[in-house]
Amino acid sequence: MEKNAGKIIEKFRHITENPHEYAKALKDKGHLLAGYMCTHVPEEILYAAGFVPIRILSAHESQAMTRSYIHETYCSFSHDCAYQGLQKNYGYLDMITHASSCIHMAEAFNVWVRFAGYEEKSYLITYPHIIHTKHAGDIMVKSFIQFKEFVEKFEGKSITDEEIEKAIKVYNKTRRLLKKLWESLKADKPPISGADVATVSLAAQVMEKQEFNKMLEELIQELKAEPHRVFSGVRLMVTGGACDDLRIFDLLEDLNYDTNLIFVDSCTAARYFWFEVPEDSDDKLKAIAMGHISRIPCPSKDTVPGSGEKKRFRVLQGYIEEFKPDGVVMLYQRFCSPQSMDIMALKPILKNLGIPWTELELDTTVPRIQFGTQLEALIETINRVEP
Amino acid sequence: MAYTLKVWSDFKNYQTKCYRDYLSRASGGLRCMGSTWSVLAPLKGLGHDVHLIGGEPHAASTAGTLPEEGRKNIMAAESAGLGFHSCSYLKLFVGEVVRDKMSITDGTVHDGYPRPDLIWTTHLCNLHSKWYQEVSRILGGVPLFPIDVIGGGAAEQDPKIVDYVSDQMEEGIGWLERVTGRQFNDELFIRAARNEIKVLVLWGNVCALNMHSPAPLDERRFIALFPPAMVDRTTDEAAKLYEDLLAEVQHMVDTGQSVIPNQDYRIAYFGLAHTYGHPEIGRTLKNAGAEIVASVYTFGTAGNFKGFDKDRKWSWEGIDPSWVGDLDLSTRRKALTELAKIVLAWPTWQGVRSYWALEEMSKAMAAQFKADGFLLAPTRSCETDFRNGYIALQRIFKDRLPTIEYDTETVDVRKMDIPGSKRKTELFVDLMKAHKNKKGGV
Numbered sequence: 001m002e003k004n005a006g007k008i009i010e011k012f013r014h015i016t017e018n019p020h021e022y023a024k025a026l027k028d029k030g031h032l033l034a035g036y037m038c039t040h041v042p043e044e045i046l047y048a049a050g051f052v053p054i055r056i057l058s059a060h061e062s063q064a065m066t067r068s069y070i071h072e073t074y075c076s077f078s079h080d081c082a083y084q085g086l087q088k089n090y091g092y093l094d095m096i097t098h099a100s101s102c103i104h105m106a107e108a109f110n111v112w113v114r115f116a117g118y119e120e121k122s123y124l125i126t127y128p129h130i131i132h133t134k135h136a137g138d139i140m141v142k143s144f145i146q147f148k149e150f151v152e153k154f155e156g157k158s159i160t161d162e163e164i165e166k167a168i169k170v171y172n173k174t175r176r177l178l179k180k181l182w183e184s185l186k187a188d189k190p191p192i193s194g195a196d197v198a199t200v201s202l203a204a205q206v207m208e209k210q211e212f213n214k215m216l217e218e219l220i221q222e223l224k225a226e227p228h229r230v231f232s233g234v235r236l237m238v239t240g241g242a243c244d245d246l247r248i249f250d251l252l253e254d255l256n257y258d259t260n261l262i263f264v265d266s267c268t269a270a271r272y273f274w275f276e277v278p279e280d281s282d283d284k285l286k287a288i289a290m291g292h293i294s295r296i297p298c299p300s301k302d303t304v305p306g307s308g309e310k311k312r313f314r315v316l317q318g319y320i321e322e323f324k325p326d327g328v329v330m331l332y333q334r335f336c337s338p339q340s341m342d343i344m345a346l347k348p349i350l351k352n353l354g355i356p357w358t359e360l361e362l363d364t365t366v367p368r369i370q371f372g373t374q375l376e377a378l379i380e381t382i383n384r385v386e387p
Numbered sequence: 388m389a390y391t392l393k394v395w396s397d398f399k400n401y402q403t404k405c406y407r408d409y410l411s412r413a414s415g416g417l418r419c420m421g422s423t424w425s426v427l428a429p430l431k432g433l434g435h436d437v438h439l440i441g442g443e444p445h446a447a448s449t450a451g452t453l454p455e456e457g458r459k460n461i462m463a464a465e466s467a468g469l470g471f472h473s474c475s476y477l478k479l480f481v482g483e484v485v486r487d488k489m490s491i492t493d494g495t496v497h498d499g500y501p502r503p504d505l506i507w508t509t510h511l512c513n514l515h516s517k518w519y520q521e522v523s524r525i526l527g528g529v530p531l532f533p534i535d536v537i538g539g540g541a542a543e544q545d546p547k548i549v550d551y552v553s554d555q556m557e558e559g560i561g562w563l564e565r566v567t568g569r570q571f572n573d574e575l576f577i578r579a580a581r582n583e584i585k586v587l588v589l590w591g592n593v594c595a596l597n598m599h600s601p602a603p604l605d606e607r608r609f610i611a612l613f614p615p616a617m618v619d620r621t622t623d624e625a626a627k628l629y630e631d632l633l634a635e636v637q638h639m640v641d642t643g644q645s646v647i648p649n650q651d652y653r654i655a656y657f658g659l660a661h662t663y664g665h666p667e668i669g670r671t672l673k674n675a676g677a678e679i680v681a682s683v684y685t686f687g688t689a690g691n692f693k694g695f696d697k698d699r700k701w702s703w704e705g706i707d708p709s710w711v712g713d714l715d716l717s718t719r720r721k722a723l724t725e726l727a728k729i730v731l732a733w734p735t736w737q738g739v740r741s742y743w744a745l746e747e748m749s750k751a752m753a754a755q756f757k758a759d760g761f762l763l764a765p766t767r768s769c770e771t772d773f774r775n776g777y778i779a780l781q782r783i784f785k786d787r788l789p790t791i792e793y794d795t796e797t798v799d800v801r802k803m804d805i806p807g808s809k810r811k812t813e814l815f816v817d818l819m820k821a822h823k824n825k826k827g828g829v
Binding site for chain 1: 467468469470472473474506510511512513514516517518519520521523524528529530531532533534535536537539545547548550551554555558559562739740742765767768770774775776777778779781782
């Protein structure tokens with residue numbers, strides 16, 4: 001008989017595999033739904049206004065339609081997200097928002113606005129392209145004020161500080177719970193698989209947060225009482241860009257060797273939640289801005305003025321110390337230039353730490369055999385398997 | 388008869404002198420590197436002996452002057468780990484660092500890469516400051532100050548963005564003093580700021596003269612004439628060059644002369660210069676009596692125009708050059724604010740993340756330059772706006788003007804489909820002919 005933890009995980013997985021079914025059910029219950037394309041959107045403002053923010057994700061369907069809207073050298077994630085708009089797969093959304101992010105996702109957003117009928121119900125939030133400038137917080141606050149005004153006008157009611165504070169606390173709870181779940185992977189014998197944790201993290205991005213928090217709290221309790229799955233193998237850390245294709249994480253733990261996925265540094269996993277917004281602050285929007293600035297930076301925004309340092313690498317080395325990976329998988333979207341630039345600089349760091357790595361370039365679908373061979377070669381390198 | 392420009396050699400000599408001075412560290416001065424798509428005047432507050440090198444113009448001129456060196460640089464950068472899909476300008480530039488060589492526009496190749504004293508650059512697309520992060524890393528850590536320029540969609544009219552960019556530059560001036568140990572001279576800075584703004588305005592005026600028929604200049608000349616404005620537009624010499632150019636082109640208009648007298652078809656162009664294929668496509672057009680008379684790249688990378696009005700309608704008309712003389716640049720902050728506004732108003736930045744701005748500019752270009760066709764040439768590896776929104780422009784123009792899109796690449800021959808581009812250009816010419824015949828034209 002399936003244990004409780006397993007049932008909860010299955011429910012999370014079902015939601016990630018059927019996000020429209022879940023969202024439509026929310027709509028039927030009277031929720032307003034706001035789609036967002038990049039995790040730099042301050043979801044708390046939307047949530048405070050009564051919207052359920054839902055991340056627009058790809059469907060991994062082979063298609064050619066978007067080639068006549070955006071250039072082929074944009075990543076498959078942006079093409080796929082644009083396709084979702086053109087196909088009206090998210091037709092139930094009341095609004096879409098985007099915070100100026102990488103150019104690829106910006107173009108996907110533009111496709112929705114220009115060609116998918118969202119011109120009057122969309123908002124582009126001005127957001128720093130370098131997150132570490134001394135003045136980033138100032139412009140974020142000014143920009144969030146304008147965004148809040150837009151949402152208020154859209155909904156015809158004002159958003160109070162109390163509502164924003166409540167939203168901050170709900171979101172921080174999500175972040176703490178997710179962090180706790182990921183931290184359980186630090187153990188030699190984790191109580192849950194990394195692929196399942198990645199699934200839960202993705203579910204957080206498409207779910208109503210209080211419902212999500214309740215489910216995740218139950219899951220953590222269940223895991224404390226009885227591990228869902230225990231075995232230990234080669235510990236793999238993933239670093240890279242957006243990846244909502246959970247099949248790759250399943251594959252990482254379904255090789256001809258025992259492996260554990262123990263950390264994912266990406267905007268669809270740790271970079272989404274591994275920060276907190278200061279609570280009970282006098283200036284709520286400033287607090288949200290400060291929270292965003294403290295995130296693990298997206299490679300496209302990561303340059304420290306003065307030194308040119310990539311702050312993400314410093315953070316990443318901290319995770320390496322804490323989670324103790326045996327190997328690193330660089331997983332990024334084909335055509336994502338910031339990622340490929342970062343990888344060039346990350347390799348010498350990993351070399352110094354004595355950690356082997358491999359690179360996997362993502363496209364619309366996961367080439368299971370090719371990736372599997374590459375991953376097994378990495379494990380053999382780590383295990384020093386004789387040829 | 389085709390007109391021959393008198394100012395030509397002065398333009399070429401200025402560019403070469405800038406590079407020679409950078410290489411030789413003339414007067415023992417400072418070497419400053421970075422995107423020349425940045426505000427440059429603050430660097431000149433450090434003294435008279437500040438020499439600049441910018442990634443984009445240097446990479447473009449290397450590929451044009453020494454194509455074999457360019458190819459080797461790109462391959463070296465890829466061998467060092469840069470991705471195939473990354474910006475080709477970036478790879479050519481980084482490749483020189485990897486190979487420990489530098490080539491300049493006089494055709495010479497110098498062993499030993501000249502280490503810059505600092506990097507002062509901009510960050511707009513996903514990649515701009517990351518380009519220099521890599522140069523800094525390979526060279527063992529060169530101080531780097533990136534300025535976040537949130538461009539796109541009339542950003543110059545948004546006070547929060549103008550303040551943000553100005554604040555960063557102001558902070559950057561303090562950083563420049565710290566890393567160089569020099570005291571910042573506001574007088575030198577303000578003089579350079581006025582020159583910088585002046586050159587951008589003068590170039591905008593030169594470009595706007597192509598609204599006349601015959602258009603005095605063609606894209607090939609524009610490509611050759613705008614590099615000084617990219618390499619170093621802050622000097623008195625640069626301002627004088629563009630004053631002379633404007634006077635000469637005005638004379639051409641007044642006397643009905645052109646570098647390409649046969650202009651049956653006028654083309655508007657959205658795309659970067661592509662070293663490979665541009666001559667072939669230029670010949671195809673010329674043989675058909677067609678010419679590119681307006682181009683967002685050459686006009687908008689180093690030029691300012693009247694731009695967006697309050698109703699978000701774009702105009703490619705030039706700004707009265709006397710406006711520059713009247714600008715109040717009496718304090719550091721005032722000068723930085725005007726520089727932020729002028730840079731944010733560059734046409735090439737308007738379309739970044741802003742579909743409506745791109746559309747308004749393209750519609751205005753077609754109308755004001757009386758275009759018979761629209762040539763869209765998105766650049767495969769450009770992370771900025773040189774492919775952003777271009778594909779969708781076909782949808783905007785499909786019922787109005789013959790429009791064709793062909794893929795291009797700046798300086799990497801492997802990514803340039805020259806035969807395909809030529810065929811598309813030939814088809815484009817036929818489409819324009821048919822369109823004009825239908826309208827009762829040619």
